[in-house]
Every structure is written in structure tokens, then in C-alpha cells.
Amino acid sequence: MKSGRKVNKLLAPNTRIYLMILAIFALVIALFHVYLGIIAAIVWVFLVYYNWISNHERSKKWEDYIESLSGEIDSAARYAILNLPFPLTLLNLDGKVTWYNSSFTELFPDTRLLGKDIHDLVSSFSLEKLTSEENGYSDTKLGERYYRIFYNIVEVNKESKDDRFIVMLYWVDITEYTKLKELYSDERSIVAIVQVDNLEDVLKSTKEEKRMFVLSEIDRKVNLWASRMNAVMKKYQKDRYLIVFENKFLENLEAKRFAILDDMREIDLGNKTPVTLSIGVGSLGRNLSKLEEYAFSALELALSRGGDQAVVRMKGDFKFYGGKTKAVEKRNRVKARVIAHGLRPLIDDSPKVFIMGHKYPDMDCFGAAIGMYRAVVNRGKDAYIVLNQVNDAIFSVFELFADNDEYKFIGDEEALEMITDKDLLVVVDTHRPSFTECPPLLEKTDRVVLIDHHRVGTEQIEKVVLRYTEPYASSTCELVSEILQYIDNKQKIDKIEAEAMLAGIAVDTKNFSFKTGVRTFDAASFLRRLGADTTLVKQLFQDDIGTFVAKSNIVSTASMYKDSIAIAVCPKDLSNPQLVAAQGADELLNIRGINASFVIGQKDEDLIFISGRSLGDINVQLIMEKLGGGGHLEVAGAQLTGVTMKEAREKLEAAIDEFFEEEE
Template sequence: MRNKLTFKMNMPEINLYIVIIGIASTILLFYNLYIGCLFFFGFVYIVAHNWRITNIRRKEWTNYIQNLSLDIDETTKKAILNLPIPLCILEFDGSISWYNSKFNDMVESPDLLGVNIDNIVKNLNLRKVLNENKEMYTDIKYKDREYTIVYNVIKNEKEKNAKYLMMLYWLDKTDHLNLQKQYEDEQNSMMLIQIDGYEEVLKSTDEDKRPLINVEIEKMLTSLETESKGALKRTSKDKFVLVMNKKELKKLECDKFSILDKIRKIDYGNNLPVTISMGIGIDGDTVNENLKLASGALDLALGRGGDQAVIKTKDKSVFYGGKSKAIEKTTKVKSRLIGHALREVILESENIYIMGHKYPDMDAMGSAVGIYDICKSCNKFANIVLEETNESIEEFTKRLNSMDYYKNMFIDQDTAIKNCTKNTLVIVVDTHRPNHTECEELLNISEKVVVIDHHRRGVEFINDTVLLFHEIYVSSTCEMVTELVQYMEDNVKINKLTAEGLLAGISLDTKNFAFKTGVRTFEAASYLKKVGADTVEVKKLFNSDIKDFITKADIIQSSKIIDNNICLAYSNAEIDNINIVIAQAADELLNIRDVEASFVLGKKGNKIFISARSLGKINVHVLMEKLGGGGHIDMAGAQVKDVSLQTAYKMVQDIIEENLKEDK
């Protein structure tokens, strides 16, 4: 109501009063001539006075606007002239038409008018700015200073034909970047250090020399502390914590962690080499998060065989070192403990699935059947998930399917997924990578997963396992399963064919007991022989036909020797078991004198299979890991999809040559 009242009390415009007076004076002329004339003359005066005053005020307002525009123009000019950042105005051909004092100070040239901007700064795409018709930004480096150039197009309307100019603002961000770099360099990194196989190394040394090894290790790590300006603390007899800033860590990266090589040279009569594993956590939001990252990095380093440094952030992991083989542990306590725990887990489960990796070999299938027999000894029925067989396990699966003992043992993926629940026990053998398993979906459904594997650990890993048996120094998963059979609480009886499958897996991964063979390997083989494994029948599992021999001969003929000690070969053969043939060919190539490593490629469908073998001096696991594969220091492989054989061959060759450059 108050607003409405205010509206009614507002005074009308003055022109309305004049019109009312004019109408009133006209009406009065009809009723009273004298009074009407008086009012009419008053009306004429008011109109004339109003017209005069309006003109005066219009002129005053025009003058005010003009003066204000002049003031604004003058202020704008002064602001541009005194702008605290470099500024220049360009024609679209790049010539400088105007610049302020800051730009002149930046360029340090007496006369810049008409000079093309390309003579000062290269690669400024001025035409693109005109086409885009919007502000654009370019980062450049000029005279050791970092700038962001802001482009702004303006139109000059005063010209007869509209003229476009370009204003370039030079924002100096050098101090900001230096401060940002200083902040990043001063961030703390957490490093956990562990001496690999500490007890075994000391036992391999004379008792009077053992303290000297300890002193030498601590001396080298203290030297690392001093050089990196960090803080070192020994937390136990074989573990250390080192804190340093990121800048010093980058120096260690550039040096490729030479501390690993220095410690490996410690020699006081020890039969086993002294090596360390380093887990480094950086770029965490807190110190505690860096510690967790470092712990995960150390687990990765140890899971890959030790003697290496792993730098872990929230997004990725970077590996250095890894030149030594893992030290074989003579104690079987862990196998006994895992065997007991596995038995308890099996007894608690009603539904059990066993699976290996895709394209399973005899190590995966032999160990899977070994676990099947363990379950059977515990009066639990288990299934092995197998979608399809391949040449490497075809003979073995035929024998299994022909016996009632293994009746209904194999199931396909769809059946397993359909019947799997969160309480289903899933036992994964011969792999630890989720995407390499026969059926990854089972890992997402089940909450009870057991992993038994001997491969060097990669970045991808099956997490949240109820039981993990991961020993990278062991020759094969079949050896691990054989030890579980031996040392479970109750005596487990295995079938003769199961024993032959386990022995075949050990033979495959050790290349007939030539590689990665320790005392425990022979003990496992001896036990399998004792329970009925026939070595002749095992050999028959690996028999090949004449086509395979011809293909291997062609591979050997295609061999190329790199740096006098690395053999690279390929096969164009279109055969189903090409992955097996190239693996066998890679083994054969190591028989060539002076050859330390071999790489063989073969194609099957849209995949390129790569098999890599080494006598131990060259770490083929690290090389294959760059192609998404993995394995061991002396035996590894990879698969590459949707590329030609020639492209894959070039990729492998480039990786080999890059590794050779790093070692020189």
C-alpha cells in the first residue's frame, strides 16, 4: 500500500503541466477574454522559457560528455603507457606499430617500430588469432624468462576502412614457476630400504666377517644420507628408513640408483651377493600417505626379486635395477604354514573354483590339477575353470578326461560365473594379474581368493586375498604346489597323473632342470617320482609334430644377432600353437655360442606373441614389462594386440637397443 501511494504522489513530467496550462488557457478564452489572454500569454512564456532552458542544458550535457570522453581517453592512454607489464601493438603482418616502456626494457632494443615480431620471438601464430577471433594464450621462453603471451584483437573504427590491430600482453611468470619448482623440489619423499635375504647372506659368510658386511652396508647408506641431505634411521637389523626431498631423489633417478650396484660389490667372502630393495613413496597428500606408498613400492620391489628401487606415486610405479636373481630360501617353514592355512580355507568352503592364466601351459594346468587333488583329499569337490585347450596342454587334458578320477573336473567360464557367489573359494595359480586370469569376473564376485604364483610381481596385482603364496625364487608354481602337498597337516595322496602333471610343469619352467633350479626343485621332483610320476610319460606330454620342427628351423634361419649377444627372430607361420613353438625356439637360440638372450615373435589372429629367454645376465622381465608382459629375469613373454608382425618386431628391437644404451 505504501508503494502504491508513493506512486500516486509522484509529480508528472513538466511537459504535461505545459499541455494542461495550454488547454486551460484555451478554454478560458471562450468564457473570459481578458483572463484567457492573460493565461495564454503566460502559456506562451512558459513554452519559450522551457525551450530555452532545455537547449542550454542539452549543450551543457554535451560538453560534459565530451570532456568526460577526453578525460577517459587521456586516462586510458596514461594507463596503457604506464602499464606495469610489457605490451606491444602489432599489424597483422607482424610488424610492431606501438609498444610501451616495459616492452622496450624487456627487449632491450633502441628502436622497435616497424620491426617484425618474428625477429624477436619465433613461432607466434598470429593468423590463428585472427581466425579464432578470441583471446588466446601462448607460453614462451625469452632471455631466460618465462612468459605467457595474451593475444587480443581490436578494431580501429576511426579509420575509413575498419582496421584490425593486435595487442600482445607479456605476462612474466618466471618467479611463479621458480617458486612452484622450489615447492616441488622441497617436498619430502619416504624411502624404505631392506637388505635382501639378510640371514642367508650372513650364513654364507664366515662368522668373523659378518660384522664387516654390516658395517660396510651402513657405511654406504650413511654416505647416501649425506649426499642426498636426508635423514637415515635403522629400524631393524635389515631395514632402514630414509627421508629426503624430491630434488635429491631426482638426482638418484638420473644416476639410476647406482647405490644398488655399489652394495652388490660388497665382498667379504660371502657366497651370496649383498643386495637391497628400495621402496620410495612420493607426491602423497600427507607424510603418512607417502609412507603407505613407500610400503607398497617395497612390496613391489621384493615381489619382483629384490635388488631394485621402485618409485610409487598415486598414479604409477617406476622401476630401477633388478639385475640379480632372487635368493633361494632353504627353509620350508612358509610352505608348511601356507599348507596348513590352505587346508583350513578349503574345509570352510562348499564351492571351490581353480583357474590359471589365459592360454594355460603345463605349469598352470599341472598346479591346478595338484590343487584339485588337495581339495579331493580334504573331501571337497573342486572345478578347474578352462574355456578351451591349446597345444601345450592338449595331451594332458585328454589323459585327464579319459579317467573317472577327474570326471566333471573342467567347467567353462559361463557356468563358473553363474554358480559363483561371494562365499565361493577361488584359487588362482601361476599368475597374479587379474586381467591374465582365465575368468577375471570370478575375482569380482568372490570374496575368498587365494593366489599361488612364482612370477616377478607387476604393477597389477590381485588384492584382498585371504591367502597369498607368492615366492619369486621358486622355479615353478608346480614346485610350490608340490611342497604344499608334502607339508600339509594331513598326508595328501595325489594321483599318478597329477604327479606327472606337476613334474611336467617343473620341467617346462626349468627347461629340463637347467634354469632356476635349486635344491628344493630337485627335492620336489624326487617326491613326485616317489609317488609314481613316470619321466617317459612326462616327456611324451611335450612331443611335437613335424610342422613344429620346420617352423622352429625357419625361426632360427630368420635370426638376427644384436650387439653380438642378443638374438632376435620371428615366425610368419600360421599355426594354432605358435606361442609354444616360439617359446621352444627361444630356448634353442640360447644354445648359440655367445648369445646371452633371445627374443622370438609369432602371430596368431590379431595378437603378436613374444617369448624372451636369457642366461641370467640380461633381465628379460624388465624388457617384456615395457610391452605389458612380464615373467622372470631369465624367462618372460608379452602379447601385443592389433599391430603387424613387422611393427611388433621393430618395437622389440627398439626396446633392446634402448636397454643396451642404458647399460653402456
């Protein structure tokens, strides 16, 4: 290609070369004959002049042609813009309409558009939001039509500061696409699994001749609920139903907060125990198999939170509805025995066992760790309790073990160096990985056992070989004491260990006044038989004068909110603010007319905590979950970062307001 271009250049006519050759010839002629040279020179000058004139005229004609062509293009462009098949609008940077094409006038047939503010014409449109969108467009609705608006900012006047730029808006009609998208969303399948939480207990509390009526009424209500959604329902176990329905009904279910939960509790056909349901809903799955998986995981989460609630899973997100009643205590110990028998070989097959609770441990956490330590040591295995810092909440009970070489307490750095993938890690009194004493320890081994009594939230430890989470239990110490009774026939448990576990039960039940069931007293009785001294346990809870004054300060400065809720602030510069706040919240419940209490405190500059307590009428767990915390119906808490004390109180009040709105 390059050689061809060179040949073309040689063959193409070039008048400059010709004129140079003629000049040389004229010079040569002049050397031989002067007059003929002068004539040749005159001819050469004429040719140069003629060539200049010809080139000038040719350039002028070419310029005229280009100008006429540009004019035609400008005319075509103006015609195209004016008659674009979609609306086009020009705005100044203030949002005023400066020009528009005929398609845009069809959107506002009876309106004078020039000079109008685009925000007044289209209330759902925001020029500022559009120009900040990363994708370069914004969707809006105008009447019954949907438009996708693209923009382009053009510099039109470099000299003017005020009118230097204009904004071009291109309105693309996406109505059909939007309707198709909505139709797809409405008809997308949803899978729900419904389980009767307490069918056995309900039937046991019902006379035999009326049991069939209760079962029939349960089936009727579930069938009626499914039929209202045009759903496909299949009862595949005596207490479980599989329901498939369209996504358009899910929004209504969420708006009514799964009213079937309340309908079931109203069944009264001779049953002394109310019927409760747990519902797991799977949404946004790739296929029906994935939806079923989501529904099962949501149901498992609902059951682990105590039942009587619905959980909706949308991929990795969870929504919770219900859960307003106390978890029903199970009367048999079958599960405790199964867990104990399953834990035994896990301990025996592990070279070492590490026991870890949550950060800032309380007596329940510490007592449960001591109980599991004893269970491991009795199996002849080395055990270690991961504990970084002894806080004021456990200082008194820790002193019972501090000088005893039999108990091995290690920090997180030492634990990370010692643990291997063959060792066993037992996590007690928390299911949240971020709340544990050493979160990286969870990644060091796949052999993790979880024992907890808190209602499970969306954040939980995933890699668990054995899970014992019972929200009906008063404390983790209650669960551990039951495990100790079944893990070995001949358990050697020291007196101080029994006292540590009894103290854990006492602190979570507020001396057996809250969240206390039959099995709570059974566990306490078991520990008492092992020699636990109740007087010593009471002494573990004695406060110093500073803590007592701080609690009194909380009570005296508390203010009422919504008539029955007390909100107070924990005094600053305390060595144990979280413990004082929790105890202050407990003290506020002793005041007549207060059904729930919240105490806000500050741990450091970046961490603000809230302790919530309730007598049972107000679910403080649901309130704290709105702030990223959790707990139980009667005892819950939350931690906030990056906010001031004033902002924390505003967030708390907003969460309380939202809770009562949902109740209504």
C-alpha cells in the same frame, strides 16, 4: 520501492503533459472567444517551439559531455595499458609482435621487437600450445625469471580476413612463487627402508671370524650412502634400516639407478655369497606416516620381485631400479610349510573352492590348477577349475583329464553364477587381475589365495588373504608340489596329476635347463615318486609338422640387433601363434652368439604379442616391462594393442636401446 517510483513519475516535470493541458485550454477559450483563442494558439505554438529548442540544446550538451568523458576514459585506458606493471604484448595469429607496452621492452632492452616472431624471442614459448591449454595459461622461463602467460583473442576488424584477430598476451611474473615451490619440493621428506635380502645366507657362507667384518662393512656402506644425502638413518633390525632424507637427493639417486645396489655386491671379505639389498622408497605422501606406508609397500614389491633392486612409490605410481640379477633361491622350506598350514583352514572353512589361472593358459598354469584341485578334493571339498577355452598349449595335457568326470571344468559365466562371498578363490600362475581367466570373479569374494612365481609388477590382486609369490621358483607347479607335501600327511595324488605338474615344471625350465635350482629337482623327484612318467611328459611336448615348419620359419627369418639379440616375426594364419612364437624364441637361443631373442606375433587384428627369451646376460623382463609386460629375467612377454607389426618392432627396439642406455 515500486510505489515510490510511481509517485516520483507523477511529481516529476513532464513538458508534454503541460503542453497538452495548454492546448486544451486554448481550444476551450476559442469556443468562447475566437480572437482570444487565436492568441492562445499562437502562444501555445511558441511554447512548443521553445520546448523543442531547449531539448535539442540539452541533448547536444549531454552528447558533448559523454564524448568528452569517453575521450578521457580512452586516454586513461591508453595510459593504463602503456604503463601496466606487467608486460603486455599484441600478436597477430602468426605470432608476429604488432604492439607492446613499456614493461615488455624491459625484458628485451637491446632488441627491436616490432615485427619479431614471439617464438624467436622466447624459445620455450609456444603460441599454439598456449591457446590449446585448458587452464588458459602457460608457464615459461625467460632468463632468470619465470612468467605465467595468459592470453585473450580479440576481434578487431570484421571486414579483413587476414588481420581480423589479434592475440593479447599478459606476462605475470611468478619467479618468487616458482622459487618457493621449488624450495618446498626440494625440502619435502622422503622415507626409505633398506633391507639386506640374504643376510643369513651371507653369514652362513662366511667363516665365523670374518662375519663381524662383513656386518661392519654393510653398516659402513649404508651409513656412507645416507651421510652423502645428509639423511637421518636408524638401524632398527639386524638387516633393516630406516632412512629419511630430502627430496632434492632423490633425482640423483634415480639418475645413478641406486648405485648402492652395485656397491653392496662388491663386498668381498670372505663371504662366498654376494650381499644384495632391497630398497623401498616412499615419496609424495601427505605426511611422514603415509611416506612410511609407501616405503613399506615399495619394499614388499621389491622383495616379491626377487630382491636386489629399488622401488620408488609416488602415490599410485612405481619406478623400478636394479633387478638385473637372478633371484637367489632359498634353501629351506619353512615358508612352503607355513603357506600349506595357512591354506588348510581356508579350504576347510569354504563351501566351495574355485581355481583360476591366466588367459591362454600354458602347461605350468594348467598343472598348478590340477595340483590345487587335488589338494582341495583331498580335504573333502567341492572344487572347480575355471577354464574357458582349451588352446594348443595345453591341449595334449588336457586330453588326459577331459573324459574323467572326477575333474570339474567350468566357464566364467557358470563360475560367476555359482560363487558366493563365503567361497574360496585360488589364483595360480598370475598376479595381475586383468590377466586372469575371469577378472570379475575376483570381485565376488574377499577370500582369495594367490600362488605365483612371476616377479610382481605394479598391477596386482589387492584383496588376498594368503599370498605365496616366490620369484626364485622355476614354476608355479614347483610351488604347488611343495604345498602338496605339507598340506596333508596322507596325500592321494594320481599319476596323471603328477605328470601334469611335471610337464608344467618342464615347460617353464625348458626341460630343466633354465631357472632351475635345487628345489626344482626336489619337486620333480617328488612327482616322479608319485608315478609321473617322463616319457609321457616328453610326448606332451611333441609338435605337429605345421608347428615344426613355423618354428623353422621363425629361425630362418630372424635378424640380428645389437650383435647379440635376435628379432623374428611369427608367421601369420597360425592356430597357435603364441605357442609357436614362444618355442621359436627358445630355438633361437640355441644359435651361437645369440644371448637374447624376441619373436613378434599377431593374435588378431588388435592384439600383437612379443615373446622374449634370454640366457641370463640380458634381462628380458626389464625390457618387456617398458612395453607394459613382464615375466622373469630369462622369460618374459608383452602384449600391444592399436599398433602395427612395424610399430611394434620399433617400440621393441626402442625398449632395448633404453635398457642398454640404463646399463651404461
